Amino acid sequence: xxxxxxxxxxxxxxxxxxxxxxxxxxxxxxxxxxxxxxxxxxxxxxxxxxxxxxxxxxxxxxxxxxxxxxxxxxxxxxxxxxxxxxxxxxxxxxxxxxxxxxxxxxxxxxxxxxxxxxxxxxxxxxxxxxxx
Amino acid sequence: xxxxxxxxxxxxxxxxxxxxxxxxxxxxxxxxxxxxxxxxxxxxxxxxxxxxxxxxxxxxxxxxxxxxxxxxxxxxxxxxxxxxxxxxxxxxxxxxxxxxxxxxxxxxxxxxxxxxxxxxxxxxxxxxxxxxxxxxxxxxxxxxxxxxxxxxxxxxxxxxxxxxxxxxxxxxxxxxxxxxxxxxxxxxxxxxxxxxxxxxxxxxxxxxxxxxxxxxxxxxxxxxxxxxxxxxxxxxxxxxxxxxx
Numbered sequence: 026x027x028x029x030x031x032x033x034x035x036x037x038x039x040x041x042x043x044x045x046x047x048x049x050x051x052x053x054x055x056x057x058x059x060x061x062x063x064x065x066x067x068x069x070x071x072x073x074x075x076x077x078x079x080x081x082x083x084x085x086x087x088x089x090x091x092x093x094x095x096x097x098x099x100x101x102x103x104x105x106x107x108x109x110x111x112x113x114x115x116x117x118x119x120x121x122x123x124x125x126x127x128x129x130x131x132x133x134x135x136x137x138x139x140x141x142x143x144x145x146x147x148x149x150x151x152x153x154x155x156x157x
Numbered sequence: 158x159x160x161x162x163x164x165x166x167x168x169x170x171x172x173x174x175x176x177x178x179x180x181x182x183x184x185x186x187x188x189x190x191x192x193x194x195x196x197x198x199x200x201x202x203x204x205x206x207x208x209x210x211x212x213x214x215x216x217x218x219x220x221x222x223x224x225x226x227x228x229x230x231x232x233x234x235x236x237x238x239x240x241x242x243x244x245x246x247x248x249x250x251x252x253x254x255x256x257x258x259x260x261x262x263x264x265x266x267x268x269x270x271x272x273x274x275x276x277x278x279x280x281x282x283x284x285x286x287x288x289x290x291x292x293x294x295x296x297x298x299x300x301x302x303x304x305x306x307x308x309x310x311x312x313x314x315x316x317x318x319x320x321x322x323x324x325x326x327x328x329x330x331x332x333x334x335x336x337x338x339x340x341x342x343x344x345x346x347x348x349x350x351x352x353x354x355x356x357x358x359x360x361x362x363x364x365x366x367x368x369x370x371x372x373x374x375x376x377x378x379x380x381x382x383x384x385x386x387x388x389x390x391x392x393x394x395x396x397x398x399x400x401x402x
Binding site for chain 1: 158159165234258259263270
């Protein structure tokens with residue numbers, strides 16, 4: 026239930042934004058979920074629904090998926106993350122701290138661990154919509 | 158798009174009374190040994206203590222503690238295990254015995270991730286083993302952990318102290334509390350570091366003589382507490398009342 030901790034962060038941030046924008050009621054919150062972290066969508070949605078404050082009573086949470094794209098800094102190769110080549114332990118380690126991808130993943134072209142996570146790392150609050 | 162993680166960090170650290178970063182300008186001054194021994198010493202006095210290894214690319218506190226088999230649990234976040242009476246957190250649980258070659262942005266992201274999902278609970282102290290220098294981890298902690306205090310470790314070498322000067326200047330400019338400077342691995346009588354520390358307007362906490370038994374005490378708490386490093390750290394905590402609340 027590591028997703029629960031991430032959900033708490035989403036709710037706290039959404040509340041902060043709602044207060045700043047003087048929203049009386051929050052209608053929609055869109056969260057972008059990067060594939061690298063392999064977040065369990067159902068657990069995240071469940072946690073978000075359980076953690077709703079009163080002003081979020083009628084809020085719908087939408088999750089959008091972002092493919093994890095990695096780019097090698099050594100040779101410039103770009104590739105898409107796939108957990109199929111990882112052992113369950115390695116995939117789980119990346120789930121908790123995506124940066125340990127640098128420990129377990131190498132550029133498929135040149136073998137370097139020096140790559141950039143271009144997109145699809147963790148979770149992002151993409152959009153919040155409500156009534157003023 | 159907003160990164161939601163930083164919003165929750167102050168909540169995660171709310172029940173921790175004091176957060177002390179054990180830091181140095183240079184590597185190899187015995188910072189990890191001091192941080193671990195300080196944490197263990199406070200725990201032996203009945204305090205609840207967390208030890209957080211933030212030296213991501215060269216972690217070593219797990220070896221000092223003999224914590225190689227420890228693993229965190231998952232329950233609404235990450236629950237660090239108790240090791241030798243300390244609540245112990247390290248990236249090593251995830252990178253294991255493999256290298257973690259991280260660039261600056263990755264270091265920041267890993268730090269923010271761990272700060273936002275680790276459930277520390279109520280602690281009297283969190284002791285942080287910092288990476289050397291004034292890089293990403295220092296800057297991120299100054300930004301994200303407003304109550305942080307620094308304890309600086311140096312060796313008698315003026316080369317090590319030169320970096321301490323720069324580090325403390327930065328901390329002073331940012332009005333970050335510095336508990337004081339601890340002179341580690343002292344081999345000869347000299348007052349140079351004490352004099353220079355006072356010249357910077359900082360408290361000189363004391364000296365720890367070089368003790369060759371420290372190497373043999375790695376992974377063995379009983380042996381560690383027979384070394385000068387443990388004796389002196391306890392002396393500083395007990396008699397000088399510097400760390401105690």
